[in-house]
Amino acid sequence: xxxxxxxxxxxxxxxxxxxxxxxxxxxxxxxxxxxxxxxxxxxxxxxxxxxxxxxxxxxxxxxxxxxxxxxxxxxxxxxxxxxxxxxxxxxxxxxxxxxxxxxxxxxxxxxxxxxxxxxxxxxxxxxxxxxxxxxxxxxx
Numbered sequence: 001x002x003x004x005x006x007x008x009x010x011x012x013x014x015x016x017x018x019x020x021x022x023x024x025x026x027x028x029x030x031x032x033x034x035x036x037x038x039x040x041x042x043x044x045x046x047x048x049x050x051x052x053x054x055x056x057x058x059x060x061x062x063x064x065x066x067x068x069x070x071x072x073x074x075x076x077x078x079x080x081x082x083x084x085x086x087x088x089x090x091x092x093x094x095x096x097x098x099x100x101x102x103x104x105x106x107x108x109x110x111x112x113x114x115x116x117x118x119x120x121x122x123x124x125x126x127x128x129x130x131x132x133x134x135x136x137x138x139x140x
Contacts, residue, residue: 020045033095
């Protein structure tokens, strides 16, 4: 599975990304909470669905559907690590409606369940706090 996502306009495998593909990726990121059909993305960049799918796969290495799934899993991980949103809220934010489907896909992609990411992050924060206790900066 693709772990590193292409950033709009970035170089992939040494060649510049087609601006139409970069535009489609930006649309996917903006509409991460809903399904974006390939036909809709293709129409937005004035390409046929088959030509768009070919260009997308050539530039990113994966089909548009898998790329959107990867975006969702990465965004979900970031939200779980950096916010206090519940798993259910994160799930809705990234456009997944079925909790068991989300949990299964998240575990397959990241190797831990959604709650495991949060528990691991909070444990790391707590242990970092113990290793570096706050210092008293008051003048004495």
